[in-house]
Amino acid sequence: MRLLRFLLLFSAAAHAAPVPLKLQRFSDPSPAFKETAGTVEIHGPMSIRATPATPPGPADLVLEMEYFCAGGVPTFAALPGPPFEAKTARMLPEIGHSETWTTYTARIATKDKPLPSDWKELRLDFPIPAQGVLQVRKIHLRPEQPGEFDAIDSHPSAASTPKALQAYLDRKFPASIDKVSVGKDLVRIEGKTGGETGNLHLADIPMDIVLGDSRSWQTLVEVKPQADGSFTIDVPRRRPRDGFDYDRLTSRWQLVRKSAEACAPISHARYAEWVECRSPELPAAKPKNKKGLGGWHRGKIPDELEQLGISAVTVNLIVNSYVSLNPGAETIPFQWQGRTYYAREKNLAAMDATLLEAQKHGVMVSVILLLVNPAKSAEPAVKLMGHPDAVRQGTYAMPNVTSPEGIALYGGILNFMAERWSRPDGKYGRVHHWIIHNEVDAGWVWTNAGDKPAIVYLDLYQRSMRLMDLIARQYDPNARPFISLTHHWAHHGAKYWHGSKRLVDLLVEFTRAEGDFPWAMAYHPYPQNLFNPRTWEDEQATFSFDSHKITPKNLEVLDAYMKQPALLYKGKVRPVHLSENGFNSKDYSPKQLEDQAAGMALAWKKMAALSSIESWQYHNWIDNRKEGGLRIGLRKFPDEPGDPSGKKPIWHLYRAFATSGEDAAAEPYLKTIGISTWEHVLHRGTIR
Template identity: 35%
Template sequence: MYSIRSIVAAIVLLCSFAAFAQQPEGVLKVVAKKDKIEVTVARAPSPIRIVELQPYEATQSAVEKNAVTEIKKNGRKTVSIPRFDGKRDRIYSAFVAVSDNRPLGAKHFVEEWKGVSQFTEPYPKSKSKKGLQVQMVDDAIALGTKHAGLNLNFGTIISLKPESNDIAWEMDGRTFYFRRGAVEQTDQRIKTLSDDGMIVSLILLYYKNPDPELNKIMLHPNYDNAAPNHLSAFNTKTPEGLAWYKACMEFIAHRYSQPDERYGRAVNFIVGNEVNSHWFWANMGRVSMEDFARDYARTTRVSHTALRKFSSTGRVFISLEHHWAERYPGGDAMQAFPSKPFMDFFGMLSKTYGDFDWHVAFHPYPENLFESRTWNDKSALMSFDSPRITFKNIEVLPEYMKRRELLHNGKQRRIILSEQGFHSNENEEGELWQAAAYCYAYYKIDRIDGIDSFILHRHVDHGREGGLNLGLWRRNKETITEPSTKKPSYEVFRKADTPEWEKAFEFALPVIGIKSWKEIEPKKFKGGTP
């Protein structure tokens, strides 16, 4: 008969085994330092090999690779690996623990940075949230703009056949070249805007290029030539595509993060455009939400790593449009995904492979892009399951971002509204509605914590935007983008963040159907639920 002591000992032993079985295995954390990378692994019953993987390589492939180091002793341990393999920087790599011919847990990327960033300038503070996707730099300054959005198409700056005055960038023992003329045009715009105190956000894009050699490198391998807007997802799936993408990111991160701001300063880097409707704005063929998210997470992580090499405070953003719990109806399930499950899955991937501080660039257009009276949106509900998030229910987004699963190191990720605008019919009433819609939206956004900027799209009506007239300026109808005359929205934009705002906005009250701005104060949430 067993003694009580032996029974207790057996229970303790079984509990110990259960606790051991429940402990995470493999790589627990990766820390980058100036000259080394520290990899912490969980205890394991047998020797462990630490294997290095490129960002596009699967965890399982580690079984066939040589180790960069080995751990022979049992128990949790932190090992140091030289950060540089010759001239190649391992900071982009993932690390996997392999034992008994199988990977232990998932691959793990750098999630903590200590003394890595070349520049440590603080993130700039802004006087207001008023922003604009800038076409005319001088006019943006005259408008008192505080945030500027600029598109940067990588295809315009890459030089595969360099000329004598092109700009060289050294990375991983290889020289990459960038077109001096195109780069200096970008410099001039960024510097003029940032010198005026604007916070500059770069929207990173790749349009299918006339040069087939460039497309072989930069177009995503699964890009479909039927893509309606000729915008591709970035190619970080192949060795050459990854190399050039890293080079582009390092080049601009270094150039626009320097303390003397000789080329201007950009601090926000938005990876692609409205990627939850990828078929239209970040094409990688017909693909499931999960597969697209895995590919996009890799590219966003690479972007963040390149930025951290040079800036300790710059921010990387994912780009989402206003379809929240339902997808864009113009695409099927392999062409578009709702923002909410996409972001949730993206967040899970980030934490699984080593969390990093990505943020959200959201586009809360009205539910009908041709109807500016967003206060009437029927699909914008005060619920986490709202079909869309527009300015009517924009409070839902920062509240949702407070969920524990989406926090980074216990902190809420930042939100910028990087592209949205209001259509005006070509008559007096339509332009009045557009101006009133801006008043409605700006009043709300100015009073919501967690949203840093409201960047209006567009500066000038565009002749090739599907019939939309989103600008503060009317265009010359003989041209595509040449400004003609100002709309009423121009003045309300100019005065929105000044002491004159209330007088300038007063006309909008009866248009919206309210007597006081207090009637549209952002809704408060109780207990973390709407």
């Protein structure tokens, strides 16, 4: 059996040298346990030996590793030995569902409960589900760091409490702000006092100020209503704020009654719904079909967009990499809210080239905005832009939308990019839509802001959505911000997660209170088990609004939910893009490749019948060995022996979609699913 060496960061003092571990199976070698490029891949339940190369010391021990595991692993045992006895077992917390490399830490010993003095190795009993795969790298033991297992503060000073937020959303105020319009030089606020009289004022509340903050009332404009209680007030678009030139584009406005003691709100606050646009005639994207590609890369298989007939792509964009606080040899200065920042020319040029290539092929581009986690970086711009409560468990972070400096930096680079990539001449290419972060219902992993109740988390997130919306519509009247969600619908899916339905419902509550905006949905309806492409077998996908998951099997649920009156925008259904989805082939055998293609055939036939769904971006384009054992690509691994990046059957099927050859290409998979016509996969009944 080959042994895999990992770093073991263990010491009795902080400066001691690391102690390596050797990992191996207890039983004979098996393809269920293998090493690839420094990563151990474990298929199904298994016990693993973890042996230190030198004797560990007496310090408190923490097990830490990076892992990738779709579906997660339940609570598991770590047994010191030999002998390995149940009485000395340490039950460690579950390994959560993760579709990216995620850090896992757990105590295996403390001063009060040390490991036996003569232990030589650990036995790790992983109860991995039969079809599951756990990938592990960089596993080590180390001393416990002060405070690392303390409870996370869910209610920092820069956030409102759940109780206060819910009370605000539920409150019936007598007065109302009915419309806010932002012109080139003026902001117009219209509303009704609802019979209220007395010392009435409009409060100009910058986006970064949270509910309950006394700074909400720092800038007041007197209101003198008409006899019927209505009022219309024009104010300059810009005003001084803390020495800077503040743009009221992002303010919300609230009617208050001022007294000698305090100000009392008599309406909800409201954001702008109309923004003057530089290019109101800029045409909207008009994809020729619903066929898209996720995570597309320019220059990699150059003719692929044309060959597959792709009409839409998503492109990842790490916001922090485009901006600096200080000038440099390859930076461009720009201003926002009276502050000067610097855009990085090299990164801009690379994105320009990608967008120009997409533009050449006439495809719709949706950029996914991602932020480096400040818990993992010391870079000043990252620390300023990222949410201060983010913890290391997050791959990316929520922006710091409740700090004047943080939101100014974030808004500044968003404004720079939106202006650059919405030009009528298309000089730098075009971004049509903006996907705001990734899978925010699983924000603990993908858009981290610490451990927050759902309503507190959504209050932060909807500010990021609104900021992008208000900025983008200055340059493109058709641009939309998209909320990005996993397939976990009415069930939260994992610890610290919120569930897609819960966040959508909260977003509707916020828009009802503070003014609607044209947000849309970027949903990821993977099969229930990411490793099993036979989505027609998904038992957690039911035809109810309370379904645990929305997968290709029950896409009708998402369509029906979005068509409810409360979800409409100006009477129309919001666009739904299925912006990240794919089907796994457990290997490259004919049967597994057949099941993979059958799942896609079912999904396409479902989607084609649902009017709210505008696009399906297939992910992953090409199999990636760093995706936890998944093979969800249209093509094989780039380093696959004998057939690098080879086309799978699903590639040929995908190419046939939206062409005259679609039915013939899909027909063989009816037998795989066990049906005689695609009509049998369509749900025609009532969903509620």
